[in-house]
Amino acid sequence: MKRSYMTAILLIVVLAFGLTACGGAKNNKETASGQTSESGTSLSAEPGDDKEAADLYQKLMQKEEDIQSANAKLWEKLFLTIDKDQVVSGDNNNYGDFLLKAIEAAKDQFTADELKILNDGAGQIREIEEKLMALEEKYPDCVKMPGEGESAAAGNAESGQEKFPDFQGKDLDGKEVNSSELFSGNTVTVVNFWFTTCKPCVGELADLDALNQELAQKGGAVVGINAFTLDGDEGAIAEAKEILSKKGAAYQNLWFDSDSDAGRFTAGLYAFPTTYVVDQNGNIVGEPIVGAVTSPEQTKALNALIEQALATCKRNPRPV
Numbered sequence: 001m002k003r004s005y006m007t008a009i010l011l012i013v014v015l016a017f018g019l020t021a022c023g024g025a026k027n028n029k030e031t032a033s034g035q036t037s038e039s040g041t042s043l044s045a046e047p048g049d050d051k052e053a054a055d056l057y058q059k060l061m062q063k064e065e066d067i068q069s070a071n072a073k074l075w076e077k078l079f080l081t082i083d084k085d086q087v088v089s090g091d092n093n094n095y096g097d098f099l100l101k102a103i104e105a106a107k108d109q110f111t112a113d114e115l116k117i118l119n120d121g122a123g124q125i126r127e128i129e130e131k132l133m134a135l136e137e138k139y140p141d142c143v144k145m146p147g148e149g150e151s152a153a154a155g156n157a158e159s160g161q162e163k164f165p166d167f168q169g170k171d172l173d174g175k176e177v178n179s180s181e182l183f184s185g186n187t188v189t190v191v192n193f194w195f196t197t198c199k200p201c202v203g204e205l206a207d208l209d210a211l212n213q214e215l216a217q218k219g220g221a222v223v224g225i226n227a228f229t230l231d232g233d234e235g236a237i238a239e240a241k242e243i244l245s246k247k248g249a250a251y252q253n254l255w256f257d258s259d260s261d262a263g264r265f266t267a268g269l270y271a272f273p274t275t276y277v278v279d280q281n282g283n284i285v286g287e288p289i290v291g292a293v294t295s296p297e298q299t300k301a302l303n304a305l306i307e308q309a310l311a312t313c314k315r316n317p318r319p320v
Helices: 003-016 050-069 072-079 095-105 112-138 179-184 199-203 205-216 227-232 234-246 261-267 296-315
Strands: 168-171 176-178 188-194 221-226 253-255 274-279
Touching (some): 050 072, 072 095, 072 112, 095 112, 188 205, 205 221, 221 234, 227 234, 227 253, 227 261
Parallel strands (some): 221 253
Antiparallel strands (some): 168 253, 188 274
């Protein structure tokens, strides 16, 4: 995989590990040393109910993102030292521990001041991740409840009749897949972009499998595109298949070349998971859904796009 593409993926890991929807930072920036943000979110805060837990969860996720946004170039320098094989998969990894190990491995490449900023930030992220995991355990629905900015445009996609980029690829079992045949063969296709170490991505796999079964009754399907598997990376494919199996997700997942139009489209996404609805003619329907599709609002938005695609199919049925 090309270095430019790996850089994009590693930056996405920063923004997406443990986040419901991973976009740009808001205005409450951290200080250069990674101290408490203007929101004043406390790790010792204890919510009284599900709603308060969801609100705290969102604030902590934003705080984690802000720590890295405040020193983006320094963090990017760190990520450029990391090989993809160092990105460990699994649902229970603490991202802060991962960062601390990466910093230790690359410490010779940073000044003392830079190391302090990185280590302080990674230490705070480790504590935040512990709090997030505790909230997930005590208030499971806090991850699914809606936060700010759950649906937005991704990459260069626009509403209207924009075509999903053509591709010649394979599924994770090696079967050839042609985009034009894929889309024309379905009444609607829900395309979900994800990657292996993205918690919200992995968290919605079972829901997407259930959706795939529902769409099958209407002639449609869900397909997944794991960004780590592009170019047919065998190790990444094995990891993706393992996680899909653990989550009981049997719908088709695909890969294609990173230097193809579809590969460049994937690299242009700024947040994962991102889900597109594509009609039978290969057109992107409406705006993408950014973030997990497990909340009521996200599910409602996705279903509306699916119905829109199905209505188009009824008006313009494919030739028999």
